[in-house]
Amino acid sequence: MNNKIVLIILLLAAAGMQAQYKYDNRYESKIDSIIKLMTLEEKAGQLNQLAYGWGWGPTVKSEVKGDYAKMVAEGKIGSFLNAVGADLTRDLQKVAMEKSRLHIPLIFGFDVIHGFKTTFPVPLAEVASWDPAIVEYSAKMQAKEAAATGIHWTFAPMVDIARDSRWGRIVEGAGEDTYLGSIMAAARVKGFQGTLGNENIAACVKHFAAYGAAEGGRDYNTVDISERVLRETYLPPFKAALDAGALTFMCSFNEIAGVPSSGSKFLLSDVLRNEWQFKGFVVSDWNSPGEMINHGFAADLKDAARISITAGLDMDMESRAYTAYLKELVEKKQVPVADVDESVRRVLRVKFILGLFDDPYKYCSKEREQNFVMSKEMQDAALKVAEQSIVLLKNNGVLPLKDAYKKIAVVGPCANAKKIPLGSWEQYGDSNDVVTVLEGIKKTYPKADVTFVQAVTITDTTKAGFDEAVQAAKDAELVIAVVGEDGHMSGEASCRASIDLPGVQNELVEALQKTGKPLVVVLMNGRALALGAIDKNADAVVEAWFPGITCGTAITNVLTGKINPSARLPITFPKVTGQIPSHYNHKNTGRPNDPNNHYTSGYLDTDINPLYPFGYGLSYTAFKYGTVKLSKQSIKATDKITVTVPVSNTGKLEGTETVQLYLRDMVGSVTRPVKELKRFVKVNLKPGESKDVQFTINEEDLKFWDINMHFSSEPGEFRVMVGGNSRDVQQETFTLE
Numbered sequence: 001m002n003n004k005i006v007l008i009i010l011l012l013a014a015a016g017m018q019a020q021y022k023y024d025n026r027y028e029s030k031i032d033s034i035i036k037l038m039t040l041e042e043k044a045g046q047l048n049q050l051a052y053g054w055g056w057g058p059t060v061k062s063e064v065k066g067d068y069a070k071m072v073a074e075g076k077i078g079s080f081l082n083a084v085g086a087d088l089t090r091d092l093q094k095v096a097m098e099k100s101r102l103h104i105p106l107i108f109g110f111d112v113i114h115g116f117k118t119t120f121p122v123p124l125a126e127v128a129s130w131d132p133a134i135v136e137y138s139a140k141m142q143a144k145e146a147a148a149t150g151i152h153w154t155f156a157p158m159v160d161i162a163r164d165s166r167w168g169r170i171v172e173g174a175g176e177d178t179y180l181g182s183i184m185a186a187a188r189v190k191g192f193q194g195t196l197g198n199e200n201i202a203a204c205v206k207h208f209a210a211y212g213a214a215e216g217g218r219d220y221n222t223v224d225i226s227e228r229v230l231r232e233t234y235l236p237p238f239k240a241a242l243d244a245g246a247l248t249f250m251c252s253f254n255e256i257a258g259v260p261s262s263g264s265k266f267l268l269s270d271v272l273r274n275e276w277q278f279k280g281f282v283v284s285d286w287n288s289p290g291e292m293i294n295h296g297f298a299a300d301l302k303d304a305a306r307i308s309i310t311a312g313l314d315m316d317m318e319s320r321a322y323t324a325y326l327k328e329l330v331e332k333k334q335v336p337v338a339d340v341d342e343s344v345r346r347v348l349r350v351k352f353i354l355g356l357f358d359d360p361y362k363y364c365s366k367e368r369e370q371n372f373v374m375s376k377e378m379q380d381a382a383l384k385v386a387e388q389s390i391v392l393l394k395n396n397g398v399l400p401l402k403d404a405y406k407k408i409a410v411v412g413p414c415a416n417a418k419k420i421p422l423g424s425w426e427q428y429g430d431s432n433d434v435v436t437v438l439e440g441i442k443k444t445y446p447k448a449d450v451t452f453v454q455a456v457t458i459t460d461t462t463k464a465g466f467d468e469a470v471q472a473a474k475d476a477e478l479v480i481a482v483v484g485e486d487g488h489m490s491g492e493a494s495c496r497a498s499i500d501l502p503g504v505q506n507e508l509v510e511a512l513q514k515t516g517k518p519l520v521v522v523l524m525n526g527r528a529l530a531l532g533a534i535d536k537n538a539d540a541v542v543e544a545w546f547p548g549i550t551c552g553t554a555i556t557n558v559l560t561g562k563i564n565p566s567a568r569l570p571i572t573f574p575k576v577t578g579q580i581p582s583h584y585n586h587k588n589t590g591r592p593n594d595p596n597n598h599y600t601s602g603y604l605d606t607d608i609n610p611l612y613p614f615g616y617g618l619s620y621t622a623f624k625y626g627t628v629k630l631s632k633q634s635i636k637a638t639d640k641i642t643v644t645v646p647v648s649n650t651g652k653l654e655g656t657e658t659v660q661l662y663l664r665d666m667v668g669s670v671t672r673p674v675k676e677l678k679r680f681v682k683v684n685l686k687p688g689e690s691k692d693v694q695f696t697i698n699e700e701d702l703k704f705w706d707i708n709m710h711f712s713s714e715p716g717e718f719r720v721m722v723g724g725n726s727r728d729v730q731q732e733t734f735t736l737e
């Protein structure tokens with residue numbers, strides 16, 4: 001191949017044609033030679049990850065604290081989490097490279113969940129864009145900033161499917177749907193890892209597995225699901241991330257049907273290694289090996305070390321079980337040294353792939369740190385993502401806002417909040433960098449008289465502030481109420497037994513509604529909320545999630561119509577908490593709900609329908625769907641079907657519709673969901689414009705885990721449903737012969 005072609009290929013790769021990492025054997029002989037030199041203590045040390053310090057001060061420190069340096073020099077640490085900063089990571093790396101016996105580079109991990117310092121919208125918000133390209137772009141930019149601060153590896157993407165919004169960690173993932181979650185998992189991995197250069201970081205797919213299925217929506221709680229549900233619902237996003245080239249996985253805290261993931265040979269070896277052929281390494285969650293004692297699955301920490309290493313858990317985050325017991329376990333022949341060597345091999349392989357052996361200091365550039373962190377490019381990226389994540393849930397015509405107002409009342413506990421928009425896992429995000437909604441409105445309407453009344457806090461129950469808020473509303477032409485949750489009411493260990501708006505915010509909105517003034521409600525929350533009262537009282541409802549530092553700018557750009565919202569819900573919004581789990585892809589049951597038949601599946605005190613269904617969202621324009629047409633009415637397994645549906649913009653503004661295609665397998669050897677998302681595409685249409693949107697379906701889309709636990713398709717009738725959300729669809733049927 002001549003040099004010109006090689007150059008073109010390199011340029012394409014460098015241009016971010018995100019190559020998905022493909023493993024090969026180029027490093028194996030080097031790894032063999034290193035392992036041969038390692039003592040058992042050094043092998044255990046390579047599998048040991050410690051947190052650097054506990055608090056993350058306002059600035060990164062460059063001195064190396066405590067006895068970390070000594071442990072690194074003695075080869076007792078292979079990785080740190082939470083050590084950040086070009087200076088600090090260089091200092092630690094220098095110890096490994098100059099003082100340790102084998103000069104194996106450290107790998108630095110950090111939770112870059114939605115940004116390092118430039119805080120992007122929370123992951124659930126980004127997924128609401130239904131745009132894998134923008135989600136990949138977001139991860140790419142987050143990686144660029146994180147890599148500039150010495151970070152090699154992020155503990156993201158979190159790909160746990162979740163159908164219970166009581167579970168606080170739903171905010172970190174992609175919501176309730178396996179197909180959407182799989183698409184977004186792959187996008188994030190490609191965004192973070194890119195071409196594995198010094199502006200990219202290794203991804204870590206977590207939490208393996210089914211962490212989002214915790215009973216009662218309570219974090220760390222028991223998970224008891226069938227292998228079929230595990231394989232059908234929870235595993236596919238992990239496989240999609242692996243296929244996208246993810247270099248690492250993280251196991252979950254929970255058990256599945258009696259076996260904690262940290263010690264699950266089925267998950268960590270049978271599925272991940274033998275079935276999926278994963279070549280990277282698995283890190284535990286924080287002390288999750290040690291927690292197997294609480295689970296009643298390990299007798300003590302030595303037992304935990306034995307169980308984890310033999311199950312295939314490679315790196316031990318903070319339980320310190322491996323450095324304490326692996327040497328003894330091997331010497332007493334309770335653990336084969338081959339198991340330890342295989343884990344060390346995987347860790348060294350990732351360090352080679354990341355280029356850390358070639359250049360241990362490739363991420364330690366003070367100049368890049370100063371140029372990239374919170375740069376204008378980063379802030380512009382955060383704004384672009386935030387604008388695409390905001391969902392319009394109701395609009396009776398009050399939006400988009402007019403060009404001018406004399407008097408605007410901005411009300412509520414989130415309206416001028418500096419910290420709330422950062423959400424959870426905000427890391428080095430600085431509330432001083434946040435543009436509040438009030439600031440956004442004032443900047444957009446400099447001539448308007450804008451009155452701000454907080455009225456209540458998120459949680460207090462006093463209505464003492466209502467009068468002032470109501471008076472401000474009475475005096476105004478427009479009322480914007482910004483309500484929701486605190487940024488840390490979701491995230492880790494942040495579950496809620498109720499998904500109502502906290503405090504007396506519903507009552508505040510009701511009081512504002514009584515003034516009869518145009519009322520726009522903007523929501524900030526990290527989960528689905530039960531919004532019946534808000535929907536009843538507001539003229540418009542805008543779901544902004546936790547938008548990150550560009551909050552007020554992004555929200556105002558949507559409210560004014562500078563951005564025509566095109567985001568769609570990645571989770572079902574039930575009417576009341578008691579409907580949970582409420583997800584669109586449910587089973588039909590033997591007595592599907594019929595409000596006119598008492599003896600069917602339903603409730604006495606509410607109907608079973610959600611308030612806002614999965615995939616729902618409005619635009620400032622309107623879209624109309626024509627008749628769905630199929631290229632064939634019946635197909636053989638080797639055939640494809642083309643589904644065509646004309647979509648028109650019947651409104652006055654240009655807009656983007658997210659056209660969604662669902663399938664239902666009408667009869668199977670096991671029961672099948674009433675619908676499953678199988679395709680979606682965003683279509684931009686000018687006023688009056690129509691497009692024939694086409695999807696191609698093949699046999700792969702019809703497969704499921706059948707009665708014999710084989711992933712296969714079965715002949716019979718299939719229903720095709722197409723629409724702008726999971727509820728309002730048109731359908732056609734075809735037969736698989």
Ligand code: GLC
Nearest residue numbers: 081111155206207285286492
């Ligand atoms: C936490 C979380 C995990 C995170 C890890 C390191 O407990 O469960 O998601 O990556 O510890 O901070």
